[in-house]
Amino acid sequence: MGGPGAGGPTGSGVPFRRAAGYLRAVATFRLQGSKVLAVDLTGDTVKAKNGSMVAYDGQMAFKKLSGGGEGLRGMVTRRLTGEQMTMMEAKGQGTCFLADRASEINLVALHGDTLYVEASNLLCADGGLRTGTSFTGLRGGASGNGLFTTTLEGSGQAAIMSDGPAVVLRVSPQYPLSVDPGAYIAHQGRLQQSFQSGVTFRTFLGEGGGEAFQIRFEGDGLVYVQPSERNTVAGDV
Amino acid sequence: MPFREVNSKMVEATLTPGQRMFSQRGAMLAYRGEVTFTPNLTGGQGGVMSMIGRRVANEAAPLMTVEGSGTVMFGHGGHHIQVIELSGDTLCVEADRLLAFDGTLTQGTLFLGSQGGVMGMVRGQVTGQGLFTTTLQGHGAVAVMAHGGMIELPITPGRPVHVDPQAYVAHHGDVRNKLSTALGWRDMVGRGSGEAFQLELSGSGAVYVQASEEKL
Numbered sequence: 001m002g003g004p005g006a007g008g009p010t011g012s013g014v015p016f017r018r019a020a021g022y023l024r025a026v027a028t029f030r031l032q033g034s035k036v037l038a039v040d041l042t043g044d045t046v047k048a049k050n051g052s053m054v055a056y057d058g059q060m061a062f063k064k065l066s067g068g069g070e071g072l073r074g075m076v077t078r079r080l081t082g083e084q085m086t087m088m089e090a091k092g093q094g095t096c097f098l099a100d101r102a103s104e105i106n107l108v109a110l111h112g113d114t115l116y117v118e119a120s121n122l123l124c125a126d127g128g129l130r131t132g133t134s135f136t137g138l139r140g141g142a143s144g145n146g147l148f149t150t151t152l153e154g155s156g157q158a159a160i161m162s163d164g165p166a167v168v169l170r171v172s173p174q175y176p177l178s179v180d181p182g183a184y185i186a187h188q189g190r191l192q193q194s195f196q197s198g199v200t201f202r203t204f205l206g207e208g209g210g211e212a213f214q215i216r217f218e219g220d221g222l223v224y225v226q227p228s229e230r231n232t233v234a235g236d237v
Numbered sequence: 238m239p240f241r242e243v244n245s246k247m248v249e250a251t252l253t254p255g256q257r258m259f260s261q262r263g264a265m266l267a268y269r270g271e272v273t274f275t276p277n278l279t280g281g282q283g284g285v286m287s288m289i290g291r292r293v294a295n296e297a298a299p300l301m302t303v304e305g306s307g308t309v310m311f312g313h314g315g316h317h318i319q320v321i322e323l324s325g326d327t328l329c330v331e332a333d334r335l336l337a338f339d340g341t342l343t344q345g346t347l348f349l350g351s352q353g354g355v356m357g358m359v360r361g362q363v364t365g366q367g368l369f370t371t372t373l374q375g376h377g378a379v380a381v382m383a384h385g386g387m388i389e390l391p392i393t394p395g396r397p398v399h400v401d402p403q404a405y406v407a408h409h410g411d412v413r414n415k416l417s418t419a420l421g422w423r424d425m426v427g428r429g430s431g432e433a434f435q436l437e438l439s440g441s442g443a444v445y446v447q448a449s450e451e452k453l
Contacts, residue, residue, distance in 0.1 A: 032388050035448035051431025054404035055390055055446045057397065062419065062430040088430035099404070099448035102385020 027126055029107055029157045037098045037105050037124060037159050041090070045127035048098055050086035052123060058094015065089050077133050085119035085150060089127070098124055103161035106168075106224060108188065113221075115152040117160050117186035126156030136193075160186050162226035169223045178214040182229035189221020240320045240337070240378050247312040248320060248380045250337060254306045257340030261313060262299040264336055270307015277302050290346055291332075298332035298371075302340075311337045316382040316453060319389075319445065323409065324376055326442070330407035332371045333453060339377030347372045359416060381407055383447035390444050397439035401432070403450040410442015 028040040036054065039046055050064060065087045066075060078084050090096050099105075100123060108115055110129065116136075125131070130153045152158055160166075162185050171177045171191060178196065187193075196216045217223055240248040250258060252272060262276060277300045303309060312318065313336055321328060329347060338344075347370050373379055381387075383406045390398050392412055399417065408414070417437040438444050 033386055033448070035385050036388050036446075051401075051450070053401055053432050054448070054450070055398055055400040055444070056435075057390070057399065060399070062432040064430040086431075088432065097388070097390070097446065099385070099450075101451060102447075102449035 026128070026156065029124070029159060031105060031107060032097065034104050034165065035099055035102055037107075039090070039096045039098065039124065041092055041094060041096060043091075043093055045089050045091040046096075046124055047087045047127060047129075047131070048090050048096075048124040049100060049122065050088045052098045052100045053090065054097050054099045056092075056094055056096040058092060060090055060092035060094060060096055063089045063091070074132070085122070085131070087122075087131075098159070100161060103163060104165045104226075105159050105161055106166045108158045108160060108186070108224075110152065110154060110156055110158060110188070112155055113153075113188055113190075115158060115160075115186060115188040116149050117152065117158075119150045121161050121185050122150060122152075123159040123161045125152055125158040126154075129154045129156045129158060160224065162224065162228075164227040166224045166226050169225060171217045171219060171221050171223060173218070173220060176216060176218045177223055178216045179223060179225055180211065180229060181213055181215055182231070183225050183227070184215055184223070185226050186224040187217065187221060189219070191217045191219040191221040191223070193217050239322075240380050242318070242320060243310060245317050245386060246315055247310055248318050248337070249308055249310045250303075251308050252303065252306055256304070258303045258337060259300045259340060259344075260303055260309075260311055260337035261335060262301045264311045264313045265303075266310045266312045268307055268309040270305065272303060272305035272307045272309055275302045275304070287344075298335060300335075303337075311380060313382060314453070316384060317386040317447075318380050318382055319387050321379045321381055321407070321409065321445070322377075323373065323379065325374075326410050327372050327374045328379060328407055328409040329370050329372055330379070330381055334382050334406065335371065336380040336382050338373060338379040339375075342373045342375040342377045342379065345372045345374065346370070381445065382453060383445070383449075384451045384453060385447055385449035387445045387447045390446060392438050392440060392442050392444060394439075394441055397437050398444055399435040399437050400444055400446055401450060402434055402436050403452070404446050404448075405436055406445040406447050408438060408442060408444040410440065412438050412440040412442040412444070414438045 027044055027046045030038045032038045047065060105123060132151045133148050134151050136149045166185060169177055194216045196214050197212055199212050240250050243249050265274060318336055387406050392398050414436050417435050419433055
């Protein structure tokens with residue numbers, strides 16, 4: 001093995017990362033600033049949003065995952081639910097830099113639990129995480145996200161995007177949390193969500209406070225909230 | 238004269254008498270002291286011939302000359318600004334990304350077709366750079382704009398860096414770039430991964446990459 005990258009020949013797949021002490025089977029996620037995600041790969045794969053690569057060094061191959069890599073069934077489910085996710089698979093050795101429209105990036109570590117996130121807010125996930133779709137109920141309609149959301153299950157890291165730096169709020173059984181549907185981006189853990197409305201006669205007069213609906217989280221887990229609100233039906237009343 | 242970063246979207250430059258700098262026209266936000274701004278008809282350094290050269294090359298960004306003594310703050314469109322210090326090497330950057338630069342730097346225009354022939358021209362089209370790019374050479378500082386902030390990736394011999402053409406901002410040093418394609422049958426049937434074209438930069442130097450695939 002040659003030294004780490006120094007003068008090593010290119011194009012022959014020299015695993016210089018290995019020489020630098022990165023002998024790991026899992027991809028390592030690092031934040032470069034707050035808007036660029038650097039993923040160190042040593043021959044393993046990650047799933048990333050289609051076209052989000054901005055730069056890489058080493059050897060990389062990109063392949064589109066039709067239907068999010070969930071097979072034919074997943075593809076049909078996603079078509080039917082409208083929760084479409086265009087993802088690609090990045091495989092290789094080296095560092096891959098990912099970014100999308102200058103969105104802020106947040107790292108999420110999963111240890112066997114489930115992350116619920118909108119497909120449009122998911123930037124990158126470890127290749128070992130299982131993706132799927134789940135029904136969100138009335139909440140999805142109000143948050144401008146559609147009635148379905150994407151789930152990530154397993155152990156590994158994921159990167160989610162937010163408009164502005166996201167805050168992570170902890171929910172515990174004695175402290176439930178209410179979130180504006182337009183500012184919600186993701187949640188993880190054992191949480192029950194319900195939809196709560198503060199519609200009064202003022203709302204019907206067009207004098208509402210603009211906070212007619214909230215999502216209420218109860219249980220034990222984390223909720224990611226962005227400092228910016230999407231345009232939602234709930235935000236207008 | 239070094240630029241001082243006020244925050245990520247504003248830079249402050251200190252001027253002393255007899256010193257000159259160029260900035261994009263209208264990019265001044267505030268100044269202290271006796272500073273004059275004169276629109277630069279020729280769009281930068283050199284004489285009328287350089288101006289014609291830039292006009293032909295479509296690299297003629299409206300510039301102004303800033304002279305006097307005091308401090309001037311620059312910013313434009315809320316874009317993130319990065320200050321790049323040059324010490325004798327050449328920076329290649331698109332003219333519309335230039336916010337301000339030292340008057341001591343030599344400005345020039347580079348024909349991209351000269352690096353890589355026909356592929357060089359194709360590259361210019363794909364990256365939206367056009368067929369020409371602006372070069373700055375010498376000792377001094379340059380303030381460059383990018384959407385969403387940028388990171389600097391070093392390029393060392395034997396370890397080329399691949400960059401998404403839309404996220405490419407600038408590069409400096411002794412760097413050769415060529416367009417590499419990873420076109421497969423998937424791209425032909427509209428099922429590509431969106432990463433069919435990449436700029437491959439090799440040599441020694443650095444490339445600046447912005448955190449977004451949007452142009453300025």
